[in-house]
Amino acid sequence: MPRSRPHTEIRRPPFADLPAFLQARRGMLLWQCLAGLLLAGLIAWELHQSHLGTRKASQLAAQNLSLLLKEQLDGAFRETDLVLRDVAGKVAPATLAGLGQLPPAELSALQQLLDDKLSTLPQVDTLSLLSPDGRWSLTPQQIRHADAEQQYLLQLLRDMPGQELLITRPKRLSGKAELGFVVGRRIAAPDGALGGMVVAQVNLEYFNQLARRLEAAAESAFALLDNDMLLVGRYPELPDAIGKPLPDSADFASWVNGRSNGYQVMRWPFDELARGYSFRRLESFPFITLVGVPDDAYFNDWRLKAGAYCIAFTLLLLFSFAMTWRGWREAQLALAARTSAARLQEQDSHLLRALDTLSRPLLLVGADNNQILVVNPSAAQLCGRPAEQLVGVALSALYLYPEQHAQIVEQLNSQQSISDHEIKFRKSDGGGFWVGLSASVIEYRAQRAYLVSLHDIGERKAMEETLWRKATLDPLTGIANRGYFLERAEQEWLRSLRYPVSLGVLMLDLDHFKAVNDQYGHDAGDQVLRSFASMMRDELRETDLFGRLGGEEFAILLPADDERGVRDLAERLRAKLADTPVTLDNGLALALTVSIGGAFCRPTGERFEVLLKQADQALYAAKHAGRNRVRYFEPPEARVDA
Incomplete structure (x- = not known):
């Protein structure tokens, strides 16, 4: 008899048995539906949080850009007012009273003063002096009869004795297509009467220049408005809209009125185009900066993420149903797996398993001796050392500054937890890296312990450093900008009041720099400024503060340096530039010189700006002595004695 083959086929239930499957697995399917709803809720929550985070990033970008633009405009306008104050302080009212009859030599000196100051203000087109009778107007180029607008401003100052500064509404500049406004500052006579006026014509094209320099996402929009919602400037440019009120300006006004800044x-x-807009009011001038960052620049990735989550959720549901179906088809194996009883694990075993499987860096630290008890792989990777080398090491030994551990322990003892504490950990090479540390008090093996969670925040700290550099450094030369220089200098001045330390300050101005811009172009001028700043910086100490005040005017603060040291440094800087031609990118070598004014003294109760003004007066003397010279401020009594 032939032998029969052993029967090894397993009968698989056909899809016609679907009702039986649903009946047998109704409990599991119900739990899967609940789990699916829970997962859908978690995904929705994650997408919502991600959306909020993306919106926050977009808002932060717009706010940072608007802050940078506002600070630069505020600085430019304040710089204009400081120059007007300086000119008003240097021109005698009696000289202005006889402006129409001044000898040519005096007229030339006044015009040179105006030209020197005008060269430091890239945002100003014209600088002029007005006689108190309103008849004469002196510019760096000519003396002529004052126009009706100048006479009107002068009359306003005469009618308002307490008013020191007047600003006109934006208008088309004389002979130009750009918008601008006129700033007039009173020059007071000794008897308090109006002794004349110094006038600056500010070109708002400077706004577009600043906007072009900012690093913004594609299709970002920058606008400058006055308080009546008139569009004064816009980048990218919209020539047809300049000088006109915003559409729906009433709605916009209701948003900005009563606020110094906002986001919408x-x-x-x-x-x-949908954008997130941030506005900020200028502090001392009637303008509003408005910066819009397009939503698409930030939300395209979020939309891709949301689509991926939805597809993954759908595939997961289908996979879950298929696996349940297969489990039912292999009922005996599934039943055997479900009926195999597993002993309960101790709480510590569960904790160790969780530490080992979680992807977030985690440490378990004994509260009594500060020693690390357990390290998961992610934490070992973050610390750059094998886990077995970290076990038994004191947690404070991982810090770059171990003394900070006492503060963390104090908070854990008082509040039982700590969240996102920023601290620097030590690298294996001795360097440091930033970590966000969170911890809570738990019980492990009947003892108090700390469950410590870590995450790397180096990228965020680097971004903060980048934003700080943008706010404090001159973008062209890489040295301190005017605002940061004056802030640091004032701090150094106040510090020197507490200690017997002398201070020296040098002001440097490139000679004939305007001719470089006129003959070779502004790109060549920028190269000259960068080369000059690098050349000067090589000669300075780490403790010296080097800053660009505007245009081709620079300043150096020399703390704890005696008079001899200041004089030696000034002459060394002057000689270095005179002996070292500046080579442009096109190979052309330019021979340049610099005029330097210096001042030094032990600090008194006055402000730092007094010392800076003395150095400026010395710089003015160096210019008029023929340039390529160093001059120092001499008090009036010293000049009399000489």
């Missing part, structure tokens, strides 16, 4: 998502009325 809306569509720009000219291109209907």
Whole structure:
């Protein structure tokens, strides 16, 4: 008899048995539905949080850009007012009273003063002096009869004795297509009467220049408005809209009125592109900066993420159903797996398993001796050392500054937890890296312990450093900008009041720099400024503060340096530039010189700006002595004795 083959086929239930499957697995399917709803809720929560984070990043970008633009405009306008104050302080009212009859030599000296100051203000087109009778106006180029607008400003100052500064509404500049405004400052006579006026014509094209320099996402919008919602400047440019009120300006005014800054998502009325807009008011001038960052620049990735989550959720549901179906088909194996009883694990075993499987860096630290008890792989990777080398090491030994551990322990003892504490950990090479540390008090093996969670925040700290550099450094030369220089200098001045330390300050101005811009172009001028700043910086100490005040005017603060040291450094800087031609990118070598004014004294109760003004007066003397010279401020009594 032939032998029969052993029967090894397993009968698989056909899909016609679906009702039986649903009946047998109804409990599991119900739990899967609940789990699916829970997972859907978690995904929705994650997408919502991600959306909020993306919106926050977009808002932060717009706010940072608007802050940078506002600070630079505020600085430029304040610089204009400081120059007006300086000119008003240097021109005698009696000289202005006889402006129409001044000898040519005196007129030339006044015009040179105006030209020197005008060269430091890239945002100003014209600088002029007005006689108190309103008849004569002196510019760096000519003396002529004052126009009606100048006479009107002079009359306003005469009618308002307490008013020191007047600013006109934006208008088309004389002979130009750009918008601008006129700033007039009173020059007071000794008897308090109006002794004349110094006038600056500010070109708002300077706004577009600043906007172009900012690093913004594509299709970002920058606007400058006055308090009546008139569009004064816009980048990218919209020539047809300049000088006109914003569409729906009443709604916009209701948003900005009564606020110094704000953020709102809306569509720009000219291109209907959705952007997150941040506005800020200038502190001393009647203008509002408005910066819009397009939503698409930030939310395209979020939309891709949301689509990926939805697809993954759908595939997971289908996979879950398929696996349940297969489990039912292999009922005996599934039943055997479900009926195999597993002993309960101790709480510590569960904790160790969780530490080992979680991807977040985690440490378990004994509270009594501060020693690390357990390290998961992610924490070992973050610390750059094998886990077995970290076990038994004191947690404070991982810090770059171990003394900070006492503060962390104190907070854990008082509040039982600590969240996102920023601290530097030590690298294996001795360097440091930033970590966000969170911890809570738990019980492990019947003893108090700390469950410590770590995450790397180096990228965020680097971004903060980048934003700080943008706010404090001159973007062209890489040295301190005017605002940061004056702030640091004032701090150094106040510090020197507490200690017997002398201070020296040098002001440097490139000779004939305007001719470089006129003959070779502004790109060549920028190269000259960068080369000059690098050349000077090589000669300075780490404790010296080097800053660009504006245009081709620079300043150096020399703390704890005696008079001889200041004089030696000034002459060394002057000689280095005179002996070292500046080579442009096109190979052209330019021979340049610098005029330097210096001042030094032990600090008194006055402000630092007094010492800076003395150095400026010395610089003015160096210019008029023929340039390529160093001059120092001499008190009036010293000049009399000489």
